[in-house]
Amino acid sequence: MAVRNDDGSFKMRESKFRNYIAVGGRFPPEKGRYHLYVSYACPWAHRALIVWALKGLEDIIDVSIANPQLLDGWRFVPSDRKVPNDERDVWDFPGATVDKVYGTTQLSDLYHKADPTYDGRYTVPVLWDTREATIVNNESSEVVRSLASGFDSILPASLPASAIDLYPEHLRAEIDATNAWVHRDINVGVYKVGFATTQQAYDVAIRDHVAGMARVEALLSDGREWLVGGAMTEADVRLFTSIIRYDPVYVVAFKTNYGLVRHDYPYLHHWLKKMYWTVPACKDTTHWDHLKAGYHWVSGKIPIGPNNNIEALTDDEG
Numbered sequence: 001m002a003v004r005n006d007d008g009s010f011k012m013r014e015s016k017f018r019n020y021i022a023v024g025g026r027f028p029p030e031k032g033r034y035h036l037y038v039s040y041a042c043p044w045a046h047r048a049l050i051v052w053a054l055k056g057l058e059d060i061i062d063v064s065i066a067n068p069q070l071l072d073g074w075r076f077v078p079s080d081r082k083v084p085n086d087e088r089d090v091w092d093f094p095g096a097t098v099d100k101v102y103g104t105t106q107l108s109d110l111y112h113k114a115d116p117t118y119d120g121r122y123t124v125p126v127l128w129d130t131r132e133a134t135i136v137n138n139e140s141s142e143v144v145r146s147l148a149s150g151f152d153s154i155l156p157a158s159l160p161a162s163a164i165d166l167y168p169e170h171l172r173a174e175i176d177a178t179n180a181w182v183h184r185d186i187n188v189g190v191y192k193v194g195f196a197t198t199q200q201a202y203d204v205a206i207r208d209h210v211a212g213m214a215r216v217e218a219l220l221s222d223g224r225e226w227l228v229g230g231a232m233t234e235a236d237v238r239l240f241t242s243i244i245r246y247d248p249v250y251v252v253a254f255k256t257n258y259g260l261v262r263h264d265y266p267y268l269h270h271w272l273k274k275m276y277w278t279v280p281a282c283k284d285t286t287h288w289d290h291l292k293a294g295y296h297w298v299s300g301k302i303p304i305g306p307n308n309n310i311e312a313l314t315d316d317e318g
């Protein structure tokens, strides 16, 4: 599943389908035409879900939710259905759905429907086009851009969501620069720590990752409410899906236990709680049972902690 360099360090592979939703393009915005395949466990898919919810795209794009147990690839198996003749210990997951478009079980079938010669990884998120029966895009950073602005022309102007701009023109350079190091040291950084197969690879990965956590904490400590500019942007969404998993998942499953967000990064902690508790698109797309199981099921047990997956905002924070 994970690809590694010769020295035991984790390597991220490139996504293959890289198109965008755009008026006048091959994939124009259209209600009911596109479908989003995700897992609630996955931080990359979570980005797409947050933007989908923020932009009020629920009536325009339907979503299928994979079972969080990545047995031999993502599967669309709701809790009340078992795969025939599957002897494995398949766990129940309320919230998982069938593939609402084709009823296929394996995500890989969709990749092969889009391209019979496909030989890459079968990852979520997938933005699917039901018209051409193909994948528009399977790279979350780009799916997020399509969802954030590609459907604006068909969003009712009366919806406040139509005015949300997660990638404002004047902040693009700063957002891109922030995304770059957050991606390297935090989003992928935790995977480099978790998937390192040698002490040496771990030592390098954890050092870089801890430096990234310190960098984001220092940034937020100047009193700013959001990472870039005066409102929530794509940079916040991309950081959120890693930080929401930090204490409940990464600290244990990936051995990123140098610090806990709630204990060692007060500014980051405040930012996290504010996003979770005050932005419904963040809270409503965070499914603790799926995201904990998604990482921990391999060990056969889901750890009990932390006591609260997320702490409450205090009165003076709220």
Ligand SMILES: N[C@@H](CCC(=O)N[C@@H](CS)C(=O)NCC(=O)O)C(=O)O
Pocket: 001, 002, 013, 014, 015, 041, 042, 043, 044, 073, 121, 122, 123, 124, 125, 138, 139, 140, 141
């Ligand atoms: N670069 C991709 C990465 C997505 C990704 O790695 N997703 C993981 C889940 S968190 C996945 O689907 N893994 C399945 C596999 O590798 O078999 C993106 O950002 O969309």
